[in-house]
Amino acid sequence: MSTANPDTRRPARSLLHRLWAATTLIVAVMALGTTAISYGLAYQDAKEQQDLQLRQIAGLARRFGELPRAVLQPRGEDIDADTRIVVTHPGESTGGLRLPGTLTDGLQDVIVGGATWRVVVIGSGQDRLAVAQRTGVRLDGAIDGAIRTLVPLLALIPLLMLFSAWIVRRALRPVWRLGRELDVRDAGALEPLATDAVPGELRPFLASINQLLTRLSQLMRRERRFIADAAHALRTPIAALSLQAENLARMDLAPEAHRRLESLHEGMARIRVLVEQLLDLARVQHGEHPLRRPLEPAKVLRQVIEDCLPVAQQRHIDLGIARDEGGSILAEEWQVYLLLRNTVDNALRYTPTGGRVDLAVYGASDAALGRELIIEVCDDGPGIPPRELPRLLEPFERLEREDAPSGSGLGLAIMRNVARNLGGRLELENRPAGGLCVRYRQPALPLTEPH
């Protein structure tokens, strides 16, 4: 499979870099072409210019007869060898140039002493006159012309790079904005992205992303539906069974039948708790994206006490708040309720009849995390053997103890899930005096002025 071969997979180059490479190449090719053309044209120009110049000088020299030597041999330093114009008679030596006497009339290139000269010869006999200039001057002119074409074109390259960078950045800004929007978005929020601000080329891609988001949210909705349906499917027969058992209990039964009915009731109560806990666990497992609101845990704690009080009173357990410093956290109320409800349920379950369960809400400062709010549930039951502590937060784990009251162990899994969803920490600790303390810590909201 070629797709699996790591050698064939190269990271795609940046759009901007490709654009830069392409514009640079195009401009460079164009610059070379136009430079070549303008070199050729300028060379042609320079050649015609030189020929014209030589003819004119030759014409002038012939009309005025022999020119003064000073003109023919100007002082050498200020005139460069390439541009010097020499007027002479073929076969004579003037200014270090000796042209052969066999030159024909008219224009021609002559090589003398390794240098090429452009020479025009006019007149006849003794009056034959030659005007010469090196051909190098033509090259100089052509090169000058070529450079004048090349430089502005080369200057265009960085300008075009800057300009394309600007265009690309501007065009892709909406995409970057969408990316940032996705980053900060609550992962539970699966609404489609707005596509109108994005360049047309990227719209099909975004449409695909939006389709994916839609499928994902349908999936999540289906799962939530499933949990609700499962709740319905499980609770209805349990309700029917409990009612039937209660209907039976109202009848005139033998004492033995009543006793047996009592254990039936207990069994059904256990199933009911188990089903509720399974549903709660399913809910908290789907609660990774809580809708956080400022919340006073002490208020939720009071709600939990209200709901747990019948059990506590029945077993003569003194359930109460030992310490309440107030304070708020950002959390979702039903999740905090489930966390505390299961913690208190567990504490009551493991506390002997006549025991005591203390609840507390207080603040503490942590060096790394700042100010935290701690919700604490302490019982005076037997505590937990230290080696079992780490294992305890797994689903279905519970104490392997013969005297342990029946429980599914789902409560601990619910607690752990809520702690993870809300970004808090759960701690289990044996009290020196006996009993277990369960602590939930979460960063506290800054204190606000009481109104």
Add this chain to the structure above:
Amino acid sequence: MRILLVEDDSMLGAATQLALRDAAHAVDWVRDGQSALSALLGTRYEAVLLDLGLPKRDGLTVLGELRARHDPTPVIVLTARGGIEDRVRGLDAGADDYLIKPFATDELLARLRALARRKGGQGQPLLSNGILELDPATHEASRGGQADGADGAGGADGATRLSAREYALLHALMTRPGAILSRADLEERIYGWNEEVESNAVEFLIRSLRKKLGQDAIKNVRGAGWMVDRNAHGTGQPT
């Protein structure tokens, strides 16, 4: 009481019908929303027990249609979906109360009694938790119902007149039996905006209420506050 039971689950329907008949109610049982609406057209019921997940017409549709034709029959919604949203939806649609499955017979009967009291016609219904009764019209409290064995002081039948603040405090507790109200909650109820709060007024009022109504009338929950028992066993039929 003549009751219409709308429940599609045959096992739960049969068990509920039997439980209600044992409590001397007349029960008609239908299994879908369409039949429920037809039954309600022809017969006057004192209460409807309405399951939400019904075939043909679901419970909320039935409820909506019932209220749309100005039928005031009290409705208790039976729901297996315990989510807050479902409860709110049910109450918004015009339900008078809701019960989450599974429910106990006693709970069901208590809700029906409460419904009957509320629809009883008096301007201000008596508040009762099965042990105590409080009359908002006369500010009188009494140990009504069956005080289960251990009742405290205070005449079992004689109503006691309460002071304004005693009444305010007890009324706050009796509005939601079983709910714990903190000291701050109670102070808020018994003091006006500009009144100065006396430091142990709540304790003082509770002591005097207990003297009048029995020591166990108001319970203290350590560190959390006070409450009156939620007692579904009370028969508490007001007269």
